[in-house]
Amino acid sequence: MSHPVTRDDHSRPAPPTAERLWDAVIAGDERAAVDTVVAALDDGADPEELLLDVIGAVQQRIGLAWADNTISVAQEHAATAINERVVASLAGRLPRPQLDRGRVTVACVDGEWHALPARLLTEVLTLRGFRVDYLGAQVPTPHLITHLHRTSPDVVALSGSIPTRLPVAHATITACQSAGIPVMVGGAAFGPEGRYARLLGAQAWAPDARAAADRLAAGPLPRPQAAHQPIDDLPHLADQEYTMVSRSSAALVRAVLAGLEERVPAMRDYTDLQRQHTAEDLAHIVDFLATALYVGEAELFTGFLTWTAGILSARGVPAVSLLPALDLLAGELKDFPRATALLSAAQDELRATVT
Amino acid sequence: MSLEADRSAVPTAVHPGWASAPSPALLVDVDGVVLAANDAALLVLPHSGPGRELADCVPGWLAEAHRSTSIDLGRDAVAGSVGERTFTATSVRVPDGSSMWWLTETTDVTRLQDELRTERERTTFLRTASDDLLSSLNVVRTMEVAAELAAARLADVAWVIEPEVRGRHATAVCVRGQRARAVTLDIHPHDLPGLAEALQGFPPVPSRWIDPALAPEWVLPDSIRATGSMVVTALPGHGVPAGALILLRSTEAQPFSESEEAVARLFAARVGAALSAARLFEEQSAITEVLTAGLLPPALQRVDGVDFAGIYRPAQDTSRLGGDFYDVHPLEGGGSLALLGDVCGKGLEAAVLTGKIRNTMQALLPMAGDHLRMLDLLNAALLSTQDPRFATMVLASAVRVGEQVRLSLTRAGHLPPLIIRADGRVEEVFGRGSLVGVLPVIDGSTEQILLDPGETCLLYTDGIIEARGGPLGDEMFGEARLRRALAGCAGMPAEAMVAHVLMLATEWLGGASHDDMAVLAIAAPVGSDRRAPDGDR
Numbered sequence A: 001m002s003h004p005v006t007r008d009d010h011s012r013p014a015p016p017t018a019e020r021l022w023d024a025v026i027a028g029d030e031r032a033a034v035d036t037v038v039a040a041l042d043d044g045a046d047p048e049e050l051l052l053d054v055i056g057a058v059q060q061r062i063g064l065a066w067a068d069n070t071i072s073v074a075q076e077h078a079a080t081a082i083n084e085r086v087v088a089s090l091a092g093r094l095p096r097p098q099l100d101r102g103r104v105t106v107a108c109v110d111g112e113w114h115a116l117p118a119r120l121l122t123e124v125l126t127l128r129g130f131r132v133d134y135l136g137a138q139v140p141t142p143h144l145i146t147h148l149h150r151t152s153p154d155v156v157a158l159s160g161s162i163p164t165r166l167p168v169a170h171a172t173i174t175a176c177q178s179a180g181i182p183v184m185v186g187g188a189a190f191g192p193e194g195r196y197a198r199l200l201g202a203q204a205w206a207p208d209a210r211a212a213a214d215r216l217a218a219g220p221l222p223r224p225q226a227a228h229q230p231i232d233d234l235p236h237l238a239d240q241e242y243t244m245v246s247r248s249s250a251a252l253v254r255a256v257l258a259g260l261e262e263r264v265p266a267m268r269d270y271t272d273l274q275r276q277h278t279a280e281d282l283a284h285i286v287d288f289l290a291t292a293l294y295v296g297e298a299e300l301f302t303g304f305l306t307w308t309a310g311i312l313s314a315r316g317v318p319a320v321s322l323l324p325a326l327d328l329l330a331g332e333l334k335d336f337p338r339a340t341a342l343l344s345a346a347q348d349e350l351r352a353t354v355t
Numbered sequence B: 001m002s003l004e005a006d007r008s009a010v011p012t013a014v015h016p017g018w019a020s021a022p023s024p025a026l027l028v029d030v031d032g033v034v035l036a037a038n039d040a041a042l043l044v045l046p047h048s049g050p051g052r053e054l055a056d057c058v059p060g061w062l063a064e065a066h067r068s069t070s071i072d073l074g075r076d077a078v079a080g081s082v083g084e085r086t087f088t089a090t091s092v093r094v095p096d097g098s099s100m101w102w103l104t105e106t107t108d109v110t111r112l113q114d115e116l117r118t119e120r121e122r123t124t125f126l127r128t129a130s131d132d133l134l135s136s137l138n139v140v141r142t143m144e145v146a147a148e149l150a151a152a153r154l155a156d157v158a159w160v161i162e163p164e165v166r167g168r169h170a171t172a173v174c175v176r177g178q179r180a181r182a183v184t185l186d187i188h189p190h191d192l193p194g195l196a197e198a199l200q201g202f203p204p205v206p207s208r209w210i211d212p213a214l215a216p217e218w219v220l221p222d223s224i225r226a227t228g229s230m231v232v233t234a235l236p237g238h239g240v241p242a243g244a245l246i247l248l249r250s251t252e253a254q255p256f257s258e259s260e261e262a263v264a265r266l267f268a269a270r271v272g273a274a275l276s277a278a279r280l281f282e283e284q285s286a287i288t289e290v291l292t293a294g295l296l297p298p299a300l301q302r303v304d305g306v307d308f309a310g311i312y313r314p315a316q317d318t319s320r321l322g323g324d325f326y327d328v329h330p331l332e333g334g335g336s337l338a339l340l341g342d343v344c345g346k347g348l349e350a351a352v353l354t355g356k357i358r359n360t361m362q363a364l365l366p367m368a369g370d371h372l373r374m375l376d377l378l379n380a381a382l383l384s385t386q387d388p389r390f391a392t393m394v395l396a397s398a399v400r401v402g403e404q405v406r407l408s409l410t411r412a413g414h415l416p417p418l419i420i421r422a423d424g425r426v427e428e429v430f431g432r433g434s435l436v437g438v439l440p441v442i443d444g445s446t447e448q449i450l451l452d453p454g455e456t457c458l459l460y461t462d463g464i465i466e467a468r469g470g471p472l473g474d475e476m477f478g479e480a481r482l483r484r485a486l487a488g489c490a491g492m493p494a495e496a497m498v499a500h501v502l503m504l505a506t507e508w509l510g511g512a513s514h515d516d517m518a519v520l521a522i523a524a525p526v527g528s529d530r531r532a533p534d535g536d537r
Helices: A016-026 A030-042 A047-067 A073-091 A116-127 A141-151 A163-178 A192-199 A209-217 A235-239 A241-247 A249-263 A265-269 A272-295 A298-314 A319-332 A337-354 B016-020 B039-044 B060-067 B107-135 B139-153 B195-199 B258-293 B347-363 B371-383 B478-487 B494-509 B527-531
Strands: A103-108 A131-136 A155-159 A183-186 B025-028 B034-037 B078-082 B085-093 B099-105 B157-161 B169-175 B181-185 B227-235 B243-250 B307-313 B324-330 B336-343 B391-401 B404-412 B418-420 B426-428 B446-451 B456-460 B517-523
Touching: A016 A030, A016 A047, A016 A073, A030 A047, A030 A073, A047 A073, A047 A116, A047 A209, A073 A116, A073 B494, A103 A116, A103 A141, A116 A131, A116 A155, A116 A209, A131 A141, A141 A163, A141 B258, A155 A163, A155 A209, A163 A183, A163 A272, A183 A192, A183 A209, A235 A241, A241 A249, A241 A272, A241 A337, A249 A265, A249 A272, A249 A319, A272 A298, A272 A319, A272 A337, A298 A319, A298 A337, A319 A337, B025 B039, B060 B078, B060 B085, B060 B099, B085 B107, B107 B139, B107 B258, B139 B157, B139 B169, B139 B181, B139 B243, B139 B258, B195 B227, B195 B243, B227 B258, B243 B258, B307 B324, B307 B336, B307 B494, B324 B347, B324 B517, B336 B347, B336 B456, B336 B517, B347 B371, B347 B391, B371 B391, B371 B404, B391 B456, B404 B517, B418 B478, B426 B478, B446 B456, B456 B494, B478 B494, B494 B517
Parallel strands: A103 A131, A103 A155, A155 A183
Antiparallel strands: B025 B034, B025 B099, B078 B085, B085 B099, B157 B169, B157 B243, B169 B181, B227 B243, B307 B517, B324 B336, B336 B391, B391 B404, B404 B446, B418 B426, B418 B456, B456 B517
């Protein structure tokens, strides 16, 4: 279990090249994958369309296949690695226009493992004449900030697909802004229509690489206001509910796990591995609860639970099994009004979907 | 009522003390004729004696207020100046229809209010200027911010000029209402009065001594036709001048007052401090970058038909360096030598030792066929230094033989490498070997392993399996969990596998602190993939 993937319905119909690339990538055949895309380029395909409507579309399909449980996380990583090699091979053959449209730093939110969208944006921006510093995934925020001071770009483009990294994303956005650099964000983590991007005070949000490039080509982003702190964007954080829930996450998981063993007799016969998987699932629920408390949006939590219920059903596990866990969690957090409201909304929605 | 009427004509309704009241007072009838004026009124408005038309003897604002019917007499105060002084006036209706105007002098209050407002504006300006200037540690950005702040508040055009570097000056210029831009200028500071002195850090020449007509052409952007007044002031740095600030006002604007020049100097002090800090950061980070580059793990690629991938995360987020290291060296005559290791300790000191070890191993490459000999020589080299630190490592020679990869693995006190077979089996390569830098003699054995296409040998450091966290908060990631995860990774490309392992360990940590972590994968390529040329990524 990881996180919901936003489905993009406005993506263009997949050209035959995308089909061939999909087959090669899923077969783990790097050479065939590279050959497919290079041949399309040689046949005069538009580089930006190859990047976004072929490689990007295949990558999106990989994400959906994984979300539908038709491929494993390991297969997803393998396929993504091949797609990354395809981008690298293609990038070396693309025309390099004069880089005179400004300088952009492209990075992923720390803890993000899906670097490909950021890499695709990098190539698209380069094609459009921007000078791009691509820092990739796994960039600790202090390194990003040092880089900004060293290079003083016109904008930082930050990519994130994991909603539970939103608090880290917010810290990064704030840090970039206090270095005087405006921030554009994108990726599934920032919610439908970029709702969370606005809450976190980003200067701009883009639904995809094409829109991001269009926005940056249209003119500079406004400079950020002088130094502000995360709590200025999200005043509800003063109630300490997020702090409390995220700091006591392990204790909450332990308490709920013990409670479940009491309530659900079948759990007493769980193997260590099953017990560990349950603990991991619970930790994930607590993580999403904490993130929803941080952002102040119930949808982030209820959406995750509905998605989880769907995944569980697909695996033959009844989704109602989530209810006792939420109930126990509500018992542990009864002194926290916002958490209580989120849990009760999630329980209502879950009952409505499974009955 | 005669024009010569004297003070005895004061109406009886007025109290006798009125005449000597400290505030000016005038009694005026409905037609606007002064009926009486007290002593204080005659001092301020000497012609306001009885019988005079109000309009002829008081300033317009007061006569106007008397005529006005909209003013709520007795409640609203009107304000205005009399000569150099300022007053407020309120009136009281007398039963016969005339009005008694009382004037209160506000000259001092107004002056103090003006001063307070100006002072507040300056303080706000200097505070926000400090905030904005502190935000960036980039020299060019800081210069642009300074020029924009100055153009918004102090002048029509502002220049920030750096001291000369090889005959040229880096500058930032901003015209009010626009964004600043950075320009490099080939100029002679002596052409602009006061600039050479400011760049040397001499006290500023007062604005009124500078003839704006002498300013060179480059200083005037197209949008400004002529300079009305100009301030040139030094940007005091940390010990050496950080540059100069030039402020220009157009001929339509007021010239700089002395107090405005004082504000410009206060502002310049902040700009100078910010620029010096930015320059210091730039120098230091350039040094760090160069020194760090040599100690960072290398980017890996395919060598002689064998795939290599490495990934690394140091213990401290603020440093890119740590005590874990890996390298892959192509060998003369084919094949390659890979190594991964861990120096005891963390941070910079450990990183420096990894550099020494990597250099030593590179020098020992001619004997790469004999791992124990290499380790023996490295051991001797480490023992000969004062540094009591030691290291563990794994050496792996890899040669492509047909579709297979033949590995020779030697483990010097390090965690055993794991082999991920094509069917998902995960095997441990034991072998034995002592760590380096402690005992006088190295002892150990080299194991031979064959990898089929799609099989991988994974080397990793203890930071991975000792990662502490998990859903319950205090469990180690552990070797069992790693092996279970790897069982699902059969056939994965090398760089996907190392990223996957680091991701699992990092997610297990959930933000907790950790040791340095490094993973190196050596894989036999699979599928039509094996035709791919080396290093074509």
